[in-house]
Amino acid sequence: MKSVFASLLCLLALLSAHAQTSLKPPTEPVLDRFLRYVKIDTQSQEDQTTVPSTRKQLTLANLLAKELTALGAENVRVSEFGIVYAMIPGNLADNSKVPVIGFISHMDTSPAVSGANVTAVIHKNYQGGDIVLPKDPTQIISVAKNPILKERIGDDIITADGTTLLGSDDKAGISEIMTMIDTLRQNPQIKHGTIAIAFTPDEEVGGGIEKFDVKGFGAKLAYTVDGGTLGEISNETWSARTATITFQGKNTHPGTAKGIMINSLFAIADYLDRMPRDNQPETTDGRVGFVHPYAGTIEVEASTLKVLLRNFDLAGLEAQEKLLRDLVAQTQAKYPDVKISINVQENYKNMKEVLKDYPELTDNAFEATKRAGLKPTLKPIRGGTDGARLTFQGLPTPNLFTGGENFHGKLEFNSQRGLEKSTEMLIHLVQVYAEKAK
Numbered sequence: 001m002k003s004v005f006a007s008l009l010c011l012l013a014l015l016s017a018h019a020q021t022s023l024k025p026p027t028e029p030v031l032d033r034f035l036r037y038v039k040i041d042t043q044s045q046e047d048q049t050t051v052p053s054t055r056k057q058l059t060l061a062n063l064l065a066k067e068l069t070a071l072g073a074e075n076v077r078v079s080e081f082g083i084v085y086a087m088i089p090g091n092l093a094d095n096s097k098v099p100v101i102g103f104i105s106h107m108d109t110s111p112a113v114s115g116a117n118v119t120a121v122i123h124k125n126y127q128g129g130d131i132v133l134p135k136d137p138t139q140i141i142s143v144a145k146n147p148i149l150k151e152r153i154g155d156d157i158i159t160a161d162g163t164t165l166l167g168s169d170d171k172a173g174i175s176e177i178m179t180m181i182d183t184l185r186q187n188p189q190i191k192h193g194t195i196a197i198a199f200t201p202d203e204e205v206g207g208g209i210e211k212f213d214v215k216g217f218g219a220k221l222a223y224t225v226d227g228g229t230l231g232e233i234s235n236e237t238w239s240a241r242t243a244t245i246t247f248q249g250k251n252t253h254p255g256t257a258k259g260i261m262i263n264s265l266f267a268i269a270d271y272l273d274r275m276p277r278d279n280q281p282e283t284t285d286g287r288v289g290f291v292h293p294y295a296g297t298i299e300v301e302a303s304t305l306k307v308l309l310r311n312f313d314l315a316g317l318e319a320q321e322k323l324l325r326d327l328v329a330q331t332q333a334k335y336p337d338v339k340i341s342i343n344v345q346e347n348y349k350n351m352k353e354v355l356k357d358y359p360e361l362t363d364n365a366f367e368a369t370k371r372a373g374l375k376p377t378l379k380p381i382r383g384g385t386d387g388a389r390l391t392f393q394g395l396p397t398p399n400l401f402t403g404g405e406n407f408h409g410k411l412e413f414n415s416q417r418g419l420e421k422s423t424e425m426l427i428h429l430v431q432v433y434a435e436k437a438k
C-alpha cells in the first residue's frame with residue numbers, strides 16, 4: 001500500500017513538474033524588471049533621525065506600489081516610513097486552511113558604495129575566466145576569489161560597470177517577488193493561499209524594520225528574500241552582545257604628577273594584550289564565533305574599549321562574556337589603582353532560538369528549492385537580519401537566497417539563472433504550503 005502511495009506521489013510530482021514547465025510567462029521577465037529597478041538610486045544613509053533615511057528610496061517605493069496594484073495586489077499602501085505593504089489574495093476554495101505567508105525584501109542599497117547611475121553590464125554566455133569591469137579595469141571579479149563562477153558557465157552574468165555597486169542586494173529579492181506575483185496572476189491554475197508582501201527601506205542602516213507593522217502585515221510566517229548563493233537558506237543568525245570596558249585612572253599636570261597620576265592607558269593596553277588572537281573576526285569563519293575589540297578612546301584620566309561578542313550558541317556567548325570578565329580581573333590585579341568596570345549589553349539573539357519551533361518554514365523552503373532543481377543548504381548568517389528582529393517580534397522569518405554575490409561592493413554580481421531560479425523557488429514555495437493544507 002505504501003509503495004502504491006509513493007508511486008502515486010511520484011506521478012503527482014511529475015505532473016506538477018510538467019505543469020511548471022508549461023507555465024505562461026510573466027508579463028515582464030525577471031531580468032528586465034531587475035535591470036529597471038537597479039537604475040533607481042535608493043542608497044540609505046547612516047545616523048539619520050528619519051525613516052526612510054533618504055527621500056530617494058520613496059521613488060522606488062511609490063513605483064512598486066503602482067506596479068503591485070497593476071498586478072492585482074490588494075490593500076497596497078506605502079506607510080509614512082516608506083514601507084510598501086500589499087496582499088495577494090489566495091485562490092483556494094478555502095484560503096483560511098493555509099497560513100498567510102509573507103515575503104519581504106529591502107529597497108535600499110548599502111551606504112558603503114555609491115548606488116547612483118548604476119549601469120548594469122550583462123556578460124552574455126559566460127565562458128569562464130576573470131571578469132574585468134569595463135569602467136574601472138582594477139575592479140576584477142576573479143575566479144580565484146569567486147569559485148562560484150565555475151558554476152555559472154553558460155549563464156548571463158550581471159555586474160555593475162566598476163564605478164558603483166550593482167544593487168542586487170536587494171533589488172534581486174524585490175524583482176523575484178514581483179515576478180512571482182506576475183507569474184501567479186498569469187497562471188491561475190497555480191494554487192496558493194493568501195500572500196503578504198512588504199518592501200522595506202533602510203535595512204542596511206538598521207532603521208526600517210523598527211517601523212514595521214507586524215500586525216498590519218497580516219502574515220503568520222514570513223521569509224526575507226535577501227540571501228546570496230543559489231540554494232542557501234538561513235535560519236540562524238548570531239546571538240550578539242556588546243561589552244564596554246572602562247579603565248578609570250586619574251589625570252593631573254604631568255609636571256607635578258609624581259605619586260598622583262594614574263595613567264589608564266597602560267591598563268587598557270594590558271587588557272588588549274591579554275585577548276586571545278584565535279577568536280577574532282580575522283581568524284574565524286563558519287560556525288565559530290568571535291570576540292572583536294573594535295573601538296575605544298584613550299585618555300590618561302579614563303579609557304574605554306568596546307568589544308563585540310558574537311556566537312551562534314548562547315552557551316558560547318556566555319563563555320565569551322566570562323572570558324572578558326576574567327581578563328578584567330587579571331588586568332585589575334596588575335593595575336590595582338585603575339578602577340576597571342565592564343558593562344555588557346544584549347543586541348540580538350540567534351533567530352534559531354525561535355525558529356526551531358517552526359521547522360516547517362525551513363523544510364518547505366528546502367522542498368521548494370529542490371523542486372526548482374537546486375540543492376538546498378543551510379547557511380548560518382554571521383550577522384543579524386531584519387528577519388531575526390521580526391522573528392523575536394512574533395513573526396518567524398528565515399532568509400532565502402536571491403542568487404546574488406559580493407554584496408555591498410563594486411564586485412557585486414548576479415546572473416539571469418540566479419534571478420530565474422530564485423523566482424521559480426518562490427513559486428514552488430507558495431504551492432508547497434497550499435498542498436500541505438489539503
Ligand SMILES: [Zn+2]
Binds near residue numbers: 106169170203226
Ligand atoms: Zn540585503
